[in-house]
Amino acid sequence: MSTQTEPANLMEAIVSLAKRRGFVFQSSEIYGGLNGFFDYGPMGVELKKNLRDCWWNDMVRRRDDIVGIETSIIMHPKVWEASGHVAGFSDPLVDCKVSKTRYRADQLFWAKVEFGTNTTSAPDAVAAHLNANDNVLGYVSALEDENITATLQSAAEGMKRKKHVQGILLPVQPRDFTEATADEVTQIPSPATGNPDLTPPRAFNMMFQTNVGAMTDASSVAYLRPETAQGMFVDFKNVVDTGRVKLPFGIAQTGKSFRNEITPRNFIFRSREFEQMEMEFFIHEDDDWAKWHRYWINWCKDWLLSIGLPASHISEYDHLKEKLAFYSKGTTDIMFKFPFGVQELWGIAARGNYDLTQHANASGKSQEIFDEATKKKFVPHVIEPAVGLDRIFLAVLASCYAEEQVTDEKGNTETRTVLRLSPRIAPVKVAVLPLLKNKEQLVARAQALYTKLKRKYPCFYDDSGAVGRRYRRQDEIGTPWCVTIDFDTIEKEGDTFTLRERDSMTQKRITETELFALLEEQVY
Amino acid sequence: MSTQTEPANLMEAIVSLAKRRGFVFQSSEIYGGLNGFFDYGPMGVELKKNLRDCWWNDMVRRRDDIVGIETSIIMHPKVWEASGHVAGFSDPLVDCKVSKTRYRADQLFWAKVEFGTNTTSAPDAVAAHLNANDNVLGYVSALEDENITATLQSAAEGMKRKKHVQGILLPVQPRDFTEATADEVTQIPSPATGNPDLTPPRAFNMMFQTNVGAMTDASSVAYLRPETAQGMFVDFKNVVDTGRVKLPFGIAQTGKSFRNEITPRNFIFRSREFEQMEMEFFIHEDDDWAKWHRYWINWCKDWLLSIGLPASHISEYDHLKEKLAFYSKGTTDIMFKFPFGVQELWGIAARGNYDLTQHANASGKSQEIFDEATKKKFVPHVIEPAVGLDRIFLAVLASCYAEEQVTDEKGNTETRTVLRLSPRIAPVKVAVLPLLKNKEQLVARAQALYTKLKRKYPCFYDDSGAVGRRYRRQDEIGTPWCVTIDFDTIEKEGDTFTLRERDSMTQKRITETELFALLEEQVY
Numbered sequence A, B: 001m002s003t004q005t006e007p008a009n010l011m012e013a014i015v016s017l018a019k020r021r022g023f024v025f026q027s028s029e030i031y032g033g034l035n036g037f038f039d040y041g042p043m044g045v046e047l048k049k050n051l052r053d054c055w056w057n058d059m060v061r062r063r064d065d066i067v068g069i070e071t072s073i074i075m076h077p078k079v080w081e082a083s084g085h086v087a088g089f090s091d092p093l094v095d096c097k098v099s100k101t102r103y104r105a106d107q108l109f110w111a112k113v114e115f116g117t118n119t120t121s122a123p124d125a126v127a128a129h130l131n132a133n134d135n136v137l138g139y140v141s142a143l144e145d146e147n148i149t150a151t152l153q154s155a156a157e158g159m160k161r162k163k164h165v166q167g168i169l170l171p172v173q174p175r176d177f178t179e180a181t182a183d184e185v186t187q188i189p190s191p192a193t194g195n196p197d198l199t200p201p202r203a204f205n206m207m208f209q210t211n212v213g214a215m216t217d218a219s220s221v222a223y224l225r226p227e228t229a230q231g232m233f234v235d236f237k238n239v240v241d242t243g244r245v246k247l248p249f250g251i252a253q254t255g256k257s258f259r260n261e262i263t264p265r266n267f268i269f270r271s272r273e274f275e276q277m278e279m280e281f282f283i284h285e286d287d288d289w290a291k292w293h294r295y296w297i298n299w300c301k302d303w304l305l306s307i308g309l310p311a312s313h314i315s316e317y318d319h320l321k322e323k324l325a326f327y328s329k330g331t332t333d334i335m336f337k338f339p340f341g342v343q344e345l346w347g348i349a350a351r352g353n354y355d356l357t358q359h360a361n362a363s364g365k366s367q368e369i370f371d372e373a374t375k376k377k378f379v380p381h382v383i384e385p386a387v388g389l390d391r392i393f394l395a396v397l398a399s400c401y402a403e404e405q406v407t408d409e410k411g412n413t414e415t416r417t418v419l420r421l422s423p424r425i426a427p428v429k430v431a432v433l434p435l436l437k438n439k440e441q442l443v444a445r446a447q448a449l450y451t452k453l454k455r456k457y458p459c460f461y462d463d464s465g466a467v468g469r470r471y472r473r474q475d476e477i478g479t480p481w482c483v484t485i486d487f488d489t490i491e492k493e494g495d496t497f498t499l500r501e502r503d504s505m506t507q508k509r510i511t512e513t514e515l516f517a518l519l520e521e522q523v524y
Helices: A010-020 A042-061 A077-082 A124-129 A148-162 A229-234 A236-242 A289-306 A354-363 A389-400 A440-454 A467-477 A487-491 A512-522 B010-020 B042-061 B077-082 B124-129 B148-162 B229-234 B236-242 B289-306 B354-363 B389-400 B440-454 B467-477 B487-491 B512-522
Strands: A002-005 A024-026 A038-040 A066-068 A090-095 A102-104 A108-114 A136-143 A202-205 A209-211 A221-223 A249-258 A273-283 A314-318 A330-338 A341-350 A369-371 A376-378 A381-388 A401-407 A413-419 A430-434 A459-461 A481-485 A496-501 A507-511 B002-005 B024-026 B038-040 B066-068 B090-095 B102-104 B108-114 B136-143 B202-205 B209-211 B221-223 B249-258 B273-283 B314-318 B330-338 B341-352 B369-371 B376-378 B381-388 B401-407 B413-419 B430-434 B459-461 B481-485 B496-501 B507-511
Touching: A010 A024, A010 A389, A010 A401, A010 B236, A038 A042, A042 A066, A042 A249, A042 A273, A042 A289, A042 A389, A042 B066, A066 B042, A077 A221, A077 A229, A077 A354, A108 A148, A136 A148, A229 A236, A229 A249, A229 A273, A229 A354, A236 B010, A273 A289, A273 A389, A289 A314, A289 A330, A289 A341, A289 A381, A314 A341, A330 A389, A341 A389, A381 A389, A389 A401, A413 A467, A430 A440, A430 A467, A440 A459, A440 A481, A440 A487, A440 A512, A467 A481, A487 A496, A496 A512, A507 A512, B010 B024, B010 B389, B010 B401, B038 B042, B042 B066, B042 B249, B042 B273, B042 B289, B042 B389, B077 B221, B077 B229, B077 B354, B108 B148, B136 B148, B229 B236, B229 B249, B229 B273, B229 B354, B273 B289, B273 B389, B289 B314, B289 B330, B289 B341, B289 B381, B314 B341, B330 B389, B341 B354, B341 B389, B381 B389, B389 B401, B413 B467, B430 B440, B430 B467, B440 B459, B440 B481, B440 B487, B440 B512, B467 B481, B487 B496, B496 B512, B507 B512
Parallel strands: A066 A249, A430 A459, A430 A481, B066 B249, B430 B459, B430 B481
Antiparallel strands: A002 A401, A024 A038, A090 A102, A090 A202, A108 A136, A209 A221, A209 B209, A249 A273, A273 A381, A314 A330, A330 A341, A341 A381, A369 A376, A401 A413, A481 A496, A496 A507, B002 B401, B024 B038, B090 B102, B090 B202, B108 B136, B209 B221, B249 B273, B273 B381, B314 B330, B330 B341, B341 B381, B369 B376, B401 B413, B481 B496, B496 B507
């Protein structure tokens, strides 16, 4: 019997489990860590690899219309000029001149603290604090959070109390720092000091820069790619010439990308080094882009369900037409309910033929395809589903994590932590447990089974401690099944084991053949 | 019937096939490429993934004593101070002041052009060209090649002819540029200009440098890792604390590394961005390191055979004791016969406890393990097998590539190009070929088989052109088996297909069940 309980702080619980059971470590932890960089431990690397492989198998190997590639992280710098990243891939940055803290201007919110103009009669005490021309008492600021309006309103009330002013404040109107006028910039307080120490926002390019070759000058500048997508565009012609593809078709790749985020945050959600899984699906210029856009939104949602994410956490967000780049036909994000709020997980963008055209112009190499039917040449259009592997990893941890009050047959209650990972992605598929480690026959049968399983499936052999404790250890790392080799196995007919299922905790007898059939069906 | 013929230039043949069939492209080719960077195309990415997965399965998942991790490419800069890379990871660099060409000093060879001192009587014409104090006519230089002595001797003879000098030259004594005295540096000609325009060698650090965060100053300097190995050392304690490991045990990882090579060369053999597969095997300080060293040398050689490399191309090279670093107990390289010579493929180094000790000192965090038996704490020693995935990829292409004269049943002779890839690593495992594409029954049976195969194995459906031509296309990309659905399949009992084997080109009838059993056995 079990009752599910929500941990007080889900994010804290996940980060703690991730560290404790070897899923995610802070990078370079013995040196104090490096902000925005993470390592994957023995369990994490397997979970990540399984997610990557599931995506690759479903996206590339099991389809006839998509091929994979793997392009270099450092590409020719002209790639990033043509793509627009050198000129435009920047975040607005604000410095606090006193504390040296840096903020992303669009994450730094502020508001005027203002009295209503039609207050019947502002007491003298108020008037003394107000500017000559308005009813503004001052400015408050705060970093973006779940409910920034409430945060700023509360800061405004605090200012009112601190200044011993009477009267009724207007509701605050939060704006971000990019919306501040030059005059307002000089008055908005820095969250670090409480004083107006902030610089005006400036554009900060998020590409990491390096130098290739022995020179360190402008001619040798290169960038770590901020996305894998440009690799598909730059190699488009090479794939068309060698890959036996015809429209519509896709080119997919997984790999590391790098963004020098001003404020990396939310664990592995927004880090500076991360892994992407991107696909560019090329279609005829006359094809119905909206149809394909919808097709890929649905495909991505179905895929998320196939790896075990709950439908209840998934939603869609259509980018506003007026906020899209001029070439964009439409972008829809698949959103996910993370512990820190609903955030973007997978973006599906209809980008027209912008990228290929940019590279054709910049390189002087035609990116056109010849259409047999119409005898015309044209540059294909593209639909791009782009997702971060680390984000999916986090979505999996967050939604599969559970704490349960369980009561055993003796009536004892304890809390079990369980990761309800789909068998497709679980780091360990089966744990093989001999009931006792000092019974030769049990051990021999368990070892034989383990050896046979291990050729095909990641599994774990555990003979230490009570079986109940061994189950708990597997529950925490999300192992779907435990197989116990017990006295019935060696003494009774049929050579059966006890199969214990993680989520229901039910047990039943199973033969080796049935076990392999179960794995064959569930692990793909 | 077939006869194997060696291509005139194997390296050229491989590079051409790699481009033509989508294995390897030059990075950013439409922008003129970027020296030392490569992309993997649709076939290449599959071959590379298969090699990586075979290594991972055999090294990590199928063993009980090794766990995997994945650490970030950008680590805390102190990691590289502690490891010695900031101070010492450099190559000697020489500049040609006129041409601006750069050379690795240890790859730039030179020799004195010298007459014997006991020449009976040097003619006046000789004397005019000789220095006052010796019989030196001048200096010649050349970049390292297969037979540098012959190259330099020939250059010396050329100088003699050019200067119209009589007499017999001494055999040249090639030395590299790091061995030149200050005086010689001013006389040795640059290979680019033929004049003595070279600078003295200077140390050039091969780590790519970047800046993390919004500052671009010394405090924000970071490096792209030049090896994955340090990740295992830096995360050692985290793995010990969470991974349920006990000595001896290993930590493995695969991933990109970066080295700013002065002269990248030999295709993907020495590039600036490459992928490593490294494992650190930790042993007790009192354990017999030589035994484990030998164990891992043998393991690595066996593994190379298991993916289909020929034993005839593999040899061992023991590094000379006097050339080892002070902490090193021994290093053995597994060498491979590449088209450009016998070169290092896999290094197996016994590194003592140097790395963990360095990090313990630099971080102030103990890296000791407690030994239950002796109740003592100590820092484990390590054996490190380190291999480049791109090098294995090249070794595979080079040794599996063959051109054969084949004679068909009609007596026609043609050349077939075949990649004799092991089924374990072939990008496509089976090609499914309906004999005719306009016979509904053939197509239906072929599609049914293809759909069933594709869930488990990368395979390819091809219905265009004569079956013989379809076989050839598969031969070139190394597909081990073709299955033809023909009239016997649909008209005779037993539902059998024609199975055509790539290397022998033999054909036999096979059932679906037998085909799956064959794949299950050969693809793992």
